[in-house]
Each structure stands twice: as structure tokens, then as C-alpha cells.
Amino acid sequence: MALLRLLAIRALTMGLVLVTVLFLMVLILGATGYSDLILRNIVREELRFIRQGLAETIRDPAELERALEKIRQDREILYGLDKPWYTRLPQMIVRVLTLDLGESRTLQTARGSRLVSEIILERLPNTILLFTTAWFVYVLIGIPLGVYLSTRVGGRIDRALSVFASVSYAVPTWWLALFMIMIFAISLRILPSGGMYSSPPPEGGLARFLDLAYHTILPVMTLVLAAVGPVIYSTRTLTLTTAQEDHVTYARAKGLDERAVMYRHILRVAAPPIVTGLLLGLTGTIAGGILTETVFNWRGMGRLYWDALRGTPDEAVIIGLTFIYTLIYVLARFVLEVLYLVLDPRVRY
């Protein structure tokens, strides 16, 4: 029961985060006049449809205009455009929540739709694909390597690693991406410089999948290189600190074999803080993901930011993206925190 209560509290906090971010966004949108702009765009779109319908029945152009003007005023009252912006805050929150943000300036989906929600939802799976792949790879490399190194402290690899971990913190992921492209795609010409598929993409499911995998290597390698250092280092340090505690010495004194000591007495205790480390690394991975997608022309949401920022910024798309990123981030955080609660029985009481 205590666990459920804690989970509920975490869920509530995360919900609160989402609401706060939404409220902040909507407040800024209102105060800067963008919410009006978005609503007016929506009204204009609707009028375009209505005009087509009305033109069939009303032949006189002057009368058509008058009828349209009447409808326009009705619509503006309906959307609350006649009242000050802060009266529309709840309405705007719902709009952002449902990605009902009208049409983009120029961006389109592959099918040619300019609806913000469709543009973003088209890109979402690609981002999740890249993000989770990189995530799994660096957890699978980082944690075992960190544990292994905790048994070899002070060695040459260990020292090299601590340098690598601190340097990787100082290297911007996106610049590393540029660097990797210059080496692997431009100089050595062994990996593609960007994109998700070759053009034209190969036929057939397996060939397509292999092509995608081939294009995933360089972005994932970049993200992993940027994020794995700190993971290895913190795992190593946490494992090491735990290994020096009394209960471990006691376990060894009992005559348990090294494997049992490592898994049951060291890792079991060190696991929760390691998860916390992963939690803290999340921001970096998401931010790194946005810029890495950009550099590798990976058609995900990060690249969409870049496309939306080119020339005149496409505000509606940026608003939608910011919300979806917050959502993903909050969900990922929640999953990790649940994991933490499950791993560490001590916090439950």
C-alpha cells in the first residue's frame, strides 16, 4: 500500500509539472499575442471551407462577403477573440494538450498535410526510435562496464575512463555529431552522413529495416559516446562505495562467493543510486537528441525544431513540439522513478 501511495504522489507531481509547463506556455503565448494569432489562423481556415460551401448557394459576391463577415464575427465570439487573452487560458491549455494548433506556415507531412498535430505525430515515432535505441545501448554498455571497472580501480583503463567521462561532459553532443560525420561519412565514406533511409529506399521489409539500421549507426554511436562516460563513471563510483561498506565485508566473511557478493550485496544496494544517475542523465540525452537529430537529418521531432526555426519561426509547430517533449520527458522520468521505488525498499517506509 505504501508503495502505491508513493507512486500516486510521484504521478501527481509529474502531472503538476505538466500543468505548470502548460500554464507557463499558455501564459507566454497569451501575453505575446501568439494565442490570438493561432486562433485567427484557425478562423481563417474555417472560413475558407465555409466560403467554398456558400459560393454554391449565394451567387451575389457582395452578399457572399456579407454572409462570410457575419460568420467570421460569430466564430471570433465563439473562440473568445472579442475578449482579452487571459479569459481564454483554459481553452488554450486544451488546445495545446490536444495539439489543436491549426496549420503550420510551410512545413508539411509526407502526405502534404499542414496540420500541426499531424506533422508532429508523424515525427514522434522516429524520435522515440532513436532515443530508446541510444538509451538501451548506453545502459547496456555503461552499467556492466562500470561494475567491471569497480573491480579494477586505479588501473590504466580506470584512469583513462575518468578522463573520458569528464571530457565527454565538456563536448557538445551536436558538435561530436558534426565531427563523426566528417570522419565516418566524409573522410572514410563508410557510413551515411544523415537521413533515415537511402534514396530511393530499398524495397521489401528486411532490406528496409537493414537500411534503417545502417542509418542509425552513426547517430546512436554519437549519442552513446556523449552519454556513456558519466554512466560508466557513476556506476563505477557507486559500486565501489558500496563495496567498501561493512555488510559487504561481512558477506565475504561468511564465505559467500564473489558472484553472490557482487549481485546480492553490492549491486542490489548500489542499484537505486545508479538509476538516479540515469534519471539525471535524461535531460542531457533528450537535449542531445534534439540537436543530434538535427545534425543527422533524422526525421524526428528534434529535426522538426530545426526546420521550424529556419527563416520565420513556425510558432505553432514549436509550441506543439515543446509540449510533446515535456510529455515524453515527464513520462520517462516517471518510469525511472517507479523503477527506483521498486528497487529500493527503504524509501517505501
Place this chain on the structure above:
Amino acid sequence: MEERSFLRIFLASGPGRIGLVFLGVIIAISVYVLTQYPLDYGLKVWNNPALWADYPKEAPPIWIRLFGVNAVPHTILELRTPTQRDPNGSLYTVGLEWGDLPPRFISLTLGKIDFHRERPPVITLSLRRPDGKEIRLFQHSPLRPQANESPPYVRYEVPRRFALSADTTVQSVVASWLRSEFNLSITASALRDHVPAALFGTPVSDREFRPLPGRYELRVRVDTPDPRDTLEKLTVVLGGSAYGLMGTDTIGRDLAQGLLFGFPVALFIGLFVSIITTFVGAALGILSGYLGGWVDAFIQRFTDIVVSVPTLPLLIFLVVLLGSNLFYIMLFIAAFGWTGLTIVIRPMVLQLREGQLIEAEKSLGASRWRIMARHIFPQLGPYIFAQLIFFTPSAILTEAGLSFLGLGDPSLPTWGQILERGFRTGAVYLGYWWWVLPPGLLIVFTAVTFLLLALALEPIVNPRLRRM
């Protein structure tokens, strides 16, 4: 006593010493830039394409020649002070050590000319070669005064550029000079693409020239009929394929200048943001820990929320809607950065609050604010200072990331912006390494500097590692 021993511990550590040396380099360059560059450099110079017209486009740095790459150094001669002045005008002389390859082109740019008499000034350019031969290459005088004008007459307010090697008059001048000096009969039109080769070489056959390395002397004579006549800009360019220490970008900007200017900007962004971040984080942590009660609960919940917000997407959102002014950008970065410090400081304050010192203060009747400001803060001071250093690189990295997305402040060139230009114009795919690698390396260098300093400070200030 205590401070001295801190300093000794700090200097004894390798990272501390290296970090200090690096920091010294960054500060020295920043001071140099601040004294040498105008503060509005970004708008007036860097983002003003007209100023870079004389520079080569996408040229690698000169020192690639050391690695055996054949490249002609691009030479820009800005003639400012005459070597000789007399009542009839002035003479500008420049000596040039020239190598094995002729320049790609030769051009002359004349800036604003003011003259006062009917007769305009006359500008004459001649070249003296290592073999002692001399050629008068070009002569020009601006348009005479027109009927509706009154002195002073102004010409070329927008600087005028003469592409000498492509000029047909210059071609025939060179052709006739070749005839008289080398007895070579060549028509002006046949010489079309070979003017630089002819000037910087000796003919071996028709249209073929052997390079003539050595010391050349370029002379520009400006004859002024009136002593008040002035010429504001006089530039001779010997076109090449490599330029300067760091090369140039697509519009010819000297990357060395942009990279140098990035130093004070990065230092400023890093320190400004981290000072605000540290101040807010420490203040909230102390308030939360010492006051307790609803203030504590509120600050903790607030911190919980801010720490769970993805920074970059919200930063992009804020900068797009509220404008990419550097000051705003720095405040936004600080607004999301303080949480870590608050979370760490709070338990430290809780521990201090129970200590005997604070108890004694309380019994003496000191107010809560006085205790926080005079007794709690100083005890945490060194730790907070180390955090300030530690926050600096992340501020620099965040700003660089925003700049790379094209959200940088256009009035101040930063390393991130240089990289953004490079990426948008495809420098990465064309292999323009001199454009892509140095800005990134400088970002890393600056971040590493502060990380090293933070690393060296840690054993000194971390209360857990220190006996309290």
C-alpha cells in the same frame, strides 16, 4: 592561515594548475579582444558582408602549406599611411615576399575620395619585380566635377573595386610591357587569364610563364592637385586560396576574428549565468533549510517541478517567443539551472542549523536573516563558490546549443553561431574542417578549463570530504 593552505592544496593538484593556466589564457585573450575590438563588432563588422568583399570565400588557413598543400596565400594590403608625402601627393610602398605560385587575381579598391579642384586626384599602381623590371599597371582618376556640383566633390562613397587582372586595359598594358621587356609578342586577349602569371613570372614560351619568386614591391602613387584632397580607403588584394590563421567562411569572414571574439562572450555568458544560478540556488536552499515550515515545503515542491522540466525544448520555446536577445537567453538558462544546488544545500543547512554555533547565536538574540547571511552562508561559501565554477561550462554549452539551432543573439558572434553557419551552408559535407573543428574545440577547451578548476576545488570545499 586557512586560506593559504587552501591555495596550496589547490595548486598542488594537477587539474588545478592546468585549469589555472587555461583560465589565464582565456582571460588574456578576452582582455585583448575587449581592448582591440569595438563592442558593436558583431553588428558593424562580423555581420556586415560588404566589409568582407576583399576576403577569399571558404579559404583554408595559410598554414596548410606546411603540410604540403599547394595554396596561394590571399594577401590584403590595406594602405593607410603613406611611405612618402610631398606637396603633390603621396606614395604608398609595400614590399612582398612572393613564392612559387602567382596570385589568382589582383584587385584595387578605392574608398571615399574628396577633392576640391577641377582636376581630380590620379591613382597609379605599379609593380617592381625581383629582376629589377618595373611595370605601371593601372592608372585611374575619378569622374571630373559635373556642372551641378560644388566642392568638395565626393566620389566612391560606396567603395569601388577594380578587378585589375580581368580589366582589358590592364591586359593590353601587360601585353605591351611583355613585348618591350621580353620581346614576347602576345595579344591582350590571349593574355586574358594569364595576367597574374605574367606579372609574377618570366615567359618561357607563348602563354607559359616560369614563376619568379622573390621580393616584389608594390607602389601606389596618389597625385592630389589640392593639398586638402583625401582618399579614405586604398586596398590592394592579391587573390589566393588560403587565408589567415583560421581561414574564412562562405562570405569571406576571417574566422580567426570570430573565434577570438567568442572568448570574452563565452566567458561572460558562463560567469553571468552561473552567478545568477548559484545565487538563486543557494538562497533558496538556505531559506528552505533554515526557515522550514511552509516555506520549506513550497520551495521543495517548486524545485521538484523545475527539476522535472526538459530544459532545451522550453528554452527554445522561450527564445522563439520572447526574442533572441543575449540577456534574455542568459536569464532563461539561469531560470532552469538552479535546482541542483538547492537540493544539495538544503540538507547541509539542516545540519548546520542544529550546530552549537547557531544555537549560541540564537540565544544571543540574532535575527533569522542575520544568522542566514552572516553564519550559514559563510560556512557554505567555499562549496557554493565551487558550484559556481562547476555551473559555468554548462551555461556555455547550453548557449552554444541554442546558437547552433539559430537562436543566438545576432549582435554578438559566438562559437555556436559560427558552427550554425557552417552547418547551414553545408561546410560539414564539403569537408571545410577549418570552419567546423576550431569553434567546437574552443567550446570544449573552455568547458574543460572550468571543469578542471571545479575538480581541483572539490576536495577543498566538499564538506563531506572535510572535517567540520
